[in-house]
Amino acid sequence: MGSQALGSEAARAESADARTDPARPPARRRPGLPVVVGLFAGAWVLPLLTHLTRSDLLLVFVIVFATGGLLRVGSTVLDRLMATLALVFSLAMTAGLIFSLWPWGLQPVAVGGTALTVLVAAYLWLGAPPPWRAWPRRVLGSDLVLVGGFLAASAIAYGPSWGQDSGGRLALAGITGDRLRHFNLFDTIHRVGGYTFLKQGPSKDMVDPGMLATYPPGQHFLYALGDIFLRSNVNPGGSTGELQRYNVWVSLGYGFFVLCVAWAARWAAGPSLAGWRRSFLVTAIAGWLSVATYTSAVWCTWDPQVLGMGLLGLLAAFCFRPPKDPRTHIVLVAALSVAICLTYELFAPFVAILAAVTAYIYRKRLLPHWKLLVVVAVLAVPAALSEYIAAVDAGLNSGATAQSIGFTIPFSTLALVVMVAACLIGFASRRARRRPSAWAGLLAVVLSGGAIIAFRIYQERTIGTTSYYYPKAEQAWAVLMLVASGTAGHLLRRPRLPQRGWAGLGVGAAAAVVAVVATGSYWYGPVEVSKPHTTASNPGAVWKLRGGTNWASYWLSGEHSPSYVAAMQNLLNWRLLGDGVPTLVVASDSQANNVNLSLLLATLNQDAGLLTDPINAGMSTTEGLASVGVDGQDWTPVLLNNLSQFEASLAASPVKLRVIVTNAPLRDKLNDWAAANPDKISVLYKPDINNPR
Numbered sequence: 001m002g003s004q005a006l007g008s009e010a011a012r013a014e015s016a017d018a019r020t021d022p023a024r025p026p027a028r029r030r031p032g033l034p035v036v037v038g039l040f041a042g043a044w045v046l047p048l049l050t051h052l053t054r055s056d057l058l059l060v061f062v063i064v065f066a067t068g069g070l071l072r073v074g075s076t077v078l079d080r081l082m083a084t085l086a087l088v089f090s091l092a093m094t095a096g097l098i099f100s101l102w103p104w105g106l107q108p109v110a111v112g113g114t115a116l117t118v119l120v121a122a123y124l125w126l127g128a129p130p131p132w133r134a135w136p137r138r139v140l141g142s143d144l145v146l147v148g149g150f151l152a153a154s155a156i157a158y159g160p161s162w163g164q165d166s167g168g169r170l171a172l173a174g175i176t177g178d179r180l181r182h183f184n185l186f187d188t189i190h191r192v193g194g195y196t197f198l199k200q201g202p203s204k205d206m207v208d209p210g211m212l213a214t215y216p217p218g219q220h221f222l223y224a225l226g227d228i229f230l231r232s233n234v235n236p237g238g239s240t241g242e243l244q245r246y247n248v249w250v251s252l253g254y255g256f257f258v259l260c261v262a263w264a265a266r267w268a269a270g271p272s273l274a275g276w277r278r279s280f281l282v283t284a285i286a287g288w289l290s291v292a293t294y295t296s297a298v299w300c301t302w303d304p305q306v307l308g309m310g311l312l313g314l315l316a317a318f319c320f321r322p323p324k325d326p327r328t329h330i331v332l333v334a335a336l337s338v339a340i341c342l343t344y345e346l347f348a349p350f351v352a353i354l355a356a357v358t359a360y361i362y363r364k365r366l367l368p369h370w371k372l373l374v375v376v377a378v379l380a381v382p383a384a385l386s387e388y389i390a391a392v393d394a395g396l397n398s399g400a401t402a403q404s405i406g407f408t409i410p411f412s413t414l415a416l417v418v419m420v421a422a423c424l425i426g427f428a429s430r431r432a433r434r435r436p437s438a439w440a441g442l443l444a445v446v447l448s449g450g451a452i453i454a455f456r457i458y459q460e461r462t463i464g465t466t467s468y469y470y471p472k473a474e475q476a477w478a479v480l481m482l483v484a485s486g487t488a489g490h491l492l493r494r495p496r497l498p499q500r501g502w503a504g505l506g507v508g509a510a511a512a513v514v515a516v517v518a519t520g521s522y523w524y525g526p527v528e529v530s531k532p533h534t535t536a537s538n539p540g541a542v543w544k545l546r547g548g549t550n551w552a553s554y555w556l557s558g559e560h561s562p563s564y565v566a567a568m569q570n571l572l573n574w575r576l577l578g579d580g581v582p583t584l585v586v587a588s589d590s591q592a593n594n595v596n597l598s599l600l601l602a603t604l605n606q607d608a609g610l611l612t613d614p615i616n617a618g619m620s621t622t623e624g625l626a627s628v629g630v631d632g633q634d635w636t637p638v639l640l641n642n643l644s645q646f647e648a649s650l651a652a653s654p655v656k657l658r659v660i661v662t663n664a665p666l667r668d669k670l671n672d673w674a675a676a677n678p679d680k681i682s683v684l685y686k687p688d689i690n691n692p693r
Helices: 003-018 033-051 058-070 077-099 106-128 141-161 165-174 177-192 220-231 241-273 276-293 295-298 303-320 326-343 345-361 361-394 398-402 414-429 436-461 470-490 500-517 549-558 565-573 591-604 612-621 637-651 665-675
Strands: 528-530 542-548 583-586 657-661 681-685
Touching: 003 637, 033 528, 033 565, 058 077, 058 106, 058 220, 077 106, 077 141, 077 220, 077 303, 077 326, 077 361, 077 565, 077 591, 106 165, 106 177, 106 220, 106 303, 141 165, 141 241, 141 295, 141 500, 165 241, 165 565, 177 241, 177 303, 220 241, 220 303, 220 326, 220 361, 220 528, 241 276, 241 295, 241 303, 241 436, 241 470, 241 591, 276 500, 276 549, 295 303, 295 470, 295 549, 303 326, 303 345, 326 361, 326 549, 361 500, 361 549, 398 436, 398 500, 414 436, 414 470, 436 470, 436 583, 500 665, 565 591, 583 591, 583 612, 637 665, 657 665, 665 681
Parallel strands: 583 657, 657 681
Antiparallel strands: 528 542
């Protein structure tokens, strides 16, 4: 299709899309000076009152409500809410660059007062009506499906923690070393009042050096800011309770991801998709995301990736089918682009592709606003690159990182084929070829697929296989395909069934049930997972599900619970968690378990940065030390060498350590060493640490 024809089709589609957006109300007469002064004063009085009454969470609702009143996106409550959340979350992460540098940190009065002041200024400048007059009031039946998907996915993510005592919830919250490092960033941002890469001085003793400046902390910042407003306190309180709250935040984050992608597909489909077809689409996507491969991101603890994929889905929605106002289009794309780069840098190429595609398809409506484009680019590009620049300065090697080895659960070939077909099949009809949103979706999917292929070739030529980050990039590509699949929904035109009233509700419910059955979005029966010998390059590739098992049922079964649940329960009862004493634990024959348990204690004590070498290097030499004296096991040359290396790491520790051990022979050896090095360690003997209560 030629550019002139495509431009004219875009203009016609814009007119059609405009009918779904409420018209901008006429400008109102600007208020007098006393009212203006009162509004600006109220912007600070309200945060002071909510902070004094410990109800700062109300400020979040006020900010969201007021921001939504400025937008003219969508004709339903949920459409407006999703656009508003996309903007508020993205601007909060962007403003975090400023909050990290000013003297008030993340104090709710300062942050809330500033946000309300900006909103008051925006209302006065635009002459906008009050937000209660600007919000739409229409709701759709598929809104119930989307909200239900959010709740169900959040509940599944929280999964095995339901019904557990505090020790069990703590162990599940800190299920992997990755989860502990993510919580470490969340906790540190909470305490220092800003991004760790901008506050490296006060953060360095608390954060693993590998995370301090080289890992994007946008997700951790957003959750920490939300936690501060939830508690009306910049002090997160006891670290054990904070870790359990973080687990709730990431569970809600998974639900938000499912909501974003399913809603984005509905938005991309536009008003041409209604009734049972709309219910089928959103149920199929939300249900599948809640139980299939993506669920492994929960127990693999890829917290930033999950939020990043949700934001990527929102960005795709507004790039494929932008709002009526080109200025809103520009601001939403820029804000979401910054937020994604601050959350998960791997998705930056997809961000660039989406921005380029939407700029090309809708260039005629954007070019008249070139001044705003320039201003936004000047502000957004440095903000998006800020953490990456800090990471490179701290020694990040992008090539080596792209070749990292790690555990992943890759997509099935069948799922990828179905998604590709869903994106392409719509172009079998002339109607799709007349829609600029469909062309935008097709171009984005094809170009992103090319980027995926290039990444695969790069990995295979450098390390001989695909590894860790390739399946993650593939998952992001699949998100774009799921959103783009909404543009093919018009093909489901027959049979013509009722869309309104009780009959329409029944038809929609039936379509939702069919979608659940078609996608297998349910779980039942015993869990069957085969895990034969794994490979170093891609251990997740050999995991197979059998019978009625899916990844949600596997997670909910509790089979993936960490092996140190009993140890966590006992340490909590003995008041040894978060007590401020630098501690290492040798309670398992597995060095990985000793590393994770020691990292958990260091994280709760805010000294993970100080203990990086004792934990990573020292605890990696503890294989077999906990079994000496058990079932006649004696000291062997290998175990004595492991002990010697462990003692060398203790000698290099910058602080005195408490070492918790479970067997008498190791206790005696370490006590002898401690007698010669009294300023290095103290030994605590806890033989029953692994015994369930």
